[in-house]
Amino acid sequence: MFDQLSERLQGTLAELRSRGKLSEADIDKAMREVRLALLEADVNFKVVKAFTADVKARAIGGGVLEALNPGQQVVKAVNQALTELMGGSGADLVISPRAPTVILMAGLQGSGKTTACGKLAKTLIADGKSVAMAACDTQRPAAVEQLQLLGQQVGATVYSQGTERDPVEIAEWALGQARAETQDVLIVDTAGRLHVDADLMAQLSEIKRRTKPHNVLLVVDAMTGQDAVNVAEQFAEAADFDAIVMTKLDGDARGGAALSIKAVTGKPIVYASVGEKLDALERFHPDRMAGRILGMGDVLSLIEKAEAEFDEADAEEMQRKMMTAQFTLEDFLKQLKQVRKMGSLSSILGMMPGMGKQIKEMQNQVDDRDLDRVEAIILSMTPAERFDPSIINGTRRRRIAAGSGTTIQAVKQLLTQFEQMRKMFKQLASGRQLDPRALMQSQVGRAGRGGGRPSGGGRARRRR
Amino acid sequence: MAGEWAEAFDLGWREPRDAPDGEPQGDPSDRGERRRGRLKRLRDSLARSRSALGAELRSGLFETLDAATWERLEEALIMADVGAPTTADVVGRLEIEAESGAFSGAGATRARLVELLAEIAGSKPAKIDLRDSPSVLLMVGVNGTGKTTTTGKLAYRLQRELGLEVIVAAADTYRAAAVEQLQTWSERAGCQIIRAETGGDAGAVVFDAIAAAQSRAADVVLCDTAGRLHNRADLMKELEKVRNVARRRLPSAPHEVLITIDATTGQNGLRQAKLFAEAVDVSGVVLTKLDGTAKGGIALAIARELGIGVKLIGVGEGIEDLRPFEPREYAEALLGE
């Protein structure tokens, strides 16, 4: 799933690139691949059709057929069209000059509305605003309690009237409360609803009519498939939302829905929700999303994620050590633990750009359980051994293998690969180009396996 | 896509205590009527947005079989979230069979298509294994897909309609008010709940629930778990641990591990099923939110690529909005019929 898109694009376009002059049929062929790839990213079928037609026109109009480097022209056209589609106005929340600013949240069941309410409240409070939230989900069991708990956690007032009253009335009442208490912001949480549920959609329109929100936000799950277009159209009709919050972007979905919704409604995406915790809300970056859909990797997000997890001073020290080959197994263990906090290995690899094929292979090969074994091996070493692995002789190896529940072979392999890695860091430090094959061979993730070719580790392998 | 409840569970030696056919109690003459009414409601809701293709299929898409026909069919399947590889497989097979003259005529082509789709979805859906006492079911899945709601609906079905003794375990100790949410469902279903404080240990809740079921001779333990993204290795490991704790208390547990997949999910659903299956041996899918316009086609890809079939479907937020899976109806709905 992961890199099919980038692989396809890179594959076809590399083919184009190598061929020099193109015919229109060549471009059609490339566009078929682009189309397939976008479908795999869950971009809506109709949007894909329109998009590829547009790119084709641009490519031909841009003189790709005669261009010296037609492949690159096509890449450029694809990228441009996508960035334009995703991008546009650097949208922001509207803050009303007259308090309270009202924000209405809407969306399907389970898309992440309530959590997003809490996150928005937290952000706005950090900006020095007073925030209240209205509990208008009377449908889902314990939805009111959920919002109340979030309110407590972030320091926002929650206006609730249980589940017996009409949500429209609760919303209106809450607005009165917010005015009376001179709150800067009122965030209205609503029940999840299906876009085809006429009654509930009418209710949403009514809430909007009565509270006159300055911002209506549609909350959309990044994993949404082809139906995103229907959902967006119906919500646009009932509530004419202003902007979109994309949730669960901490997952590994390509998020083609973002493109579909942008294409059919033209509404900007303002926030990206990237986790369950209340601080996991970010400004949305259209260019990064374009890159993610295109499979160009998400380096920026990766860097940010790393920054969030790593202590800066620590990281600098680590980098210094790596570059000077003073990097010990102890450092490595520390590093490993930190990296693993960012997610599974394959998800981290998936965010790395430019090595589609190799990354894909690595993803199939790395197994987080191998890392457990690596950790166990290092943990079974004495501090002295971790500092200077060259002292590890046969007896020590046997002890370490027994202590970690692995084999002598596995211990040996880890040590060899650690050595390779140190060499590679030196190579990096000296500014030479990184050889991806070297990177693969030194994948310490394969060390714990105790020799032999990496296999599926006894787990279910991908079937075709 | 809804089947018969009587076919949904393997109860082993147990006799269903109340309504033997699994329909709600009441005047028996009423029952057939009610079932028809419900199925109609289901079909209505499934067909709320009939695709243009549905109409075409009826009015003769297959009258002439040419490239345009196959493209149209591909489009329909892609729009239903079936995904390109599975779509290519289905359409390719149908095309080859059509060319070889295995069938002819629009009606036969259509019938074969439905058959093919139903076959892939799992022509004979496996029953939910409740033979052991207690039988332990683990509900897993990504955030917001319907685990807790399904737990509530299933508890109701088993406790109220089949007369089994059910205990639900509130093992989502993470999300705000998740325990309260399940508490409400357990009251609606009239079953026991074992719960801990938010922030407590999920494994311990499951362990206690199984222990309670053993000492009270309850029939089924339904464990709700916290939603988690499949790419979070740490959270998947935690889930594995919960499963292992269940095993420690009862070696044959869990008897079923059901993953909820939201019908609106696109191609990512395949990765969800794959990674959850790798961690905890998923035994079936619950396809939720089929009452919208999304067709849940990703379930077809999951069945084809991972061999994990759908066992139940969710068709609304009400306590009765759970149904056994019926591949043929699912196949027809995929085509927008």
Ligand SMILES: Nc1nc2c(ncn2[C@@H]2O[C@H](COP(=O)(O)OP(=O)(O)OP(=O)(O)O)[C@@H](O)[C@H]2O)c(=O)[nH]1
């Ligand atoms: N329309 C519809 N909504 C459903 C269905 N199943 C669940 N929902 C709704 O989807 C939302 C999420 O459901 P939950 O049962 O809380 O999902 P969950 O997987 O337990 O969520 P977390 O525990 O938060 O990960 C709720 O608003 C449910 O009412 C269904 O079949 N149809």
Ligand SMILES: Nc1nc2c(ncn2[C@@H]2O[C@H](COP(=O)(O)OP(=O)(O)O)[C@@H](O)[C@H]2O)c(=O)[nH]1
């Ligand atoms: N991983 C992840 N989970 C999220 C995110 N946003 C919300 N969730 C989870 O998704 C589920 C549904 O969220 P909730 O806010 O209750 O959705 P609502 O039904 O739309 O109000 C909960 O389990 C949340 O913790 C996100 O960005 N990432």
Ligand SMILES: [Mg+2]
């Ligand atoms: Mg909510």
Ligand SMILES: [Mg+2]
């Ligand atoms: Mg839940």
